[in-house]
Amino acid sequence: MDMNAIEIEGISKSYGSVQALRDISLQVRCGEIFGLIGPDGAGKTTLFRIMTTLMLPDAGRGRVSGLDIVEDFALIRRTIGYMPGRFSLYQDLTVRENLEYFATLFGTTVRDNYENIKEIYSQIEPFGDRRAGKLSGGMKQKLALCCALVHRPSVLFLDEPTTGVDAVSRKDFWNMLARIKASGVTIFVSTPYMDEAALCDRLALIRDGVIIGAGTPREIVSGFPFRLLSVKGDRMYRLLKVLRDTDGVISCFSFGDSHHLTYDPAKTDREKILGILTEAGFGGCIVKEIEPGIEDCFMWLSKR
């Protein structure tokens, strides 16, 4: 059966004169990891608050697990797990106390659901008597995830769980998500990190309250309308400036150890660009035709 875990249609929300969300529609299928990807201030948290029934939309409708986000708010709250962006546990309760507290709130016990959280909880269990406020960032994140999972939610909402988290811990976290997904939970997760997009089954790119692209990572990448070159060489910043001034170059941005460049094939090509660079004193550059990534797509879609 093809039921959607989340369906929202035409959601808008303003704060005074600031429009935080404009006409947002999306569907999340049961059992998938759906990513909401965009920078700070794009409206991600507002959308989370509306979907988790903590805020009413100005317009639009939505359902989570088949329940209406306005009419059935009390039922939705029992069936979802929510990990807000800010660490939201009680800092002066211990690890164990926090977990027991959240289990009790949902009318259950840690013991009844131990299997559900065991894999993550076992990593912080040795620190069960430590106050939550004294945990390291990685451990806080694991505890928050356990608290959001302790009542066996069918949909898990994670608002920027990896913001400010180092690259290694981010990888660990996504491995945990893959295992939670395998247990049948639908995951709706937001992130400002474009490199996490590839780990989602499907995703929506959001900017200034508008969804600028949606689909599987592959679908989004295949919609990129340009050929893309990667350029590597010495004196990268100078190289960037020269490339931007080159005839036929549409855009050029740095991407780690190389520059990504889109061009108009009617005006230039790889060989011409290589020639211009050699002439300008940038000998030995490596220019390669490459596939775009989500970040390339996001930058292009932002400009449209």
Place this chain on the structure above:
Amino acid sequence: MGRNTVEIAHLTKKFGDFTAVDNISFNVRDGEIFGFLGANGAGKTTAMRILCGLSRPTSGEGTVAGYDINTGQEKIKRHIGYMCQKFSLYPDLTVRENIRLFGGIYGLRDKEIRRKTDVMLDMLGMQTERDRLAGALPLGWKQKLAFSIAMIHDPGIIFLDEPTGGVDPETRRTFWEMIYDAAEKGTTVFVTTHYMDEAEYCDRVSVMVDGRIAALDTPDSLKAEYGAENMDEVFRIIVGRRPGL
């Protein structure tokens, strides 16, 4: 030529019986972009607070911008720039008021502040925005303004603490172009980031693990040393070795 803006030897900081920074030594050269990387909780913030004159080391010595980290903290504060993504501007002051406030804090004279305000607004193309509240500016402009204000007193070195966290891809790149421009004019840049593509933009990079500097070199040398494709891999190899959580 060949001088160091930061020279640190055997720096240690303990909180009770916990050693946050464990005997680290390193130099940052004049005019270089130095990336200060590490896992969460590795001691980056603690070390950076000492370098900025906000905290005293338990032991060890060193200088920042020529002033002693043990005895010259007030001087250090006056001669460095500092910016982080979370807080850098007062949102309910206008653009001009923010410039004036920070100019005043750094002890510039009124006349100097007026002159600098004009130069800065021209350079940023923000003359027409000068009486807007800083909080109402688009993020990209806020970033540029915050960076320029952090440099209002012409510091020799600027400390940037995760300046691009959560910022959209294009603004992040524009911001790095400002960093390059500042470095080309001779300002030393000390920057932390969780974006490993940004580690590639640094002249040299250090990676902190459990209070120590586990690696320090140019991105190219680190990639060669660890047989890695990119800095993300280098980081994962170095940091992934740490025991426990």
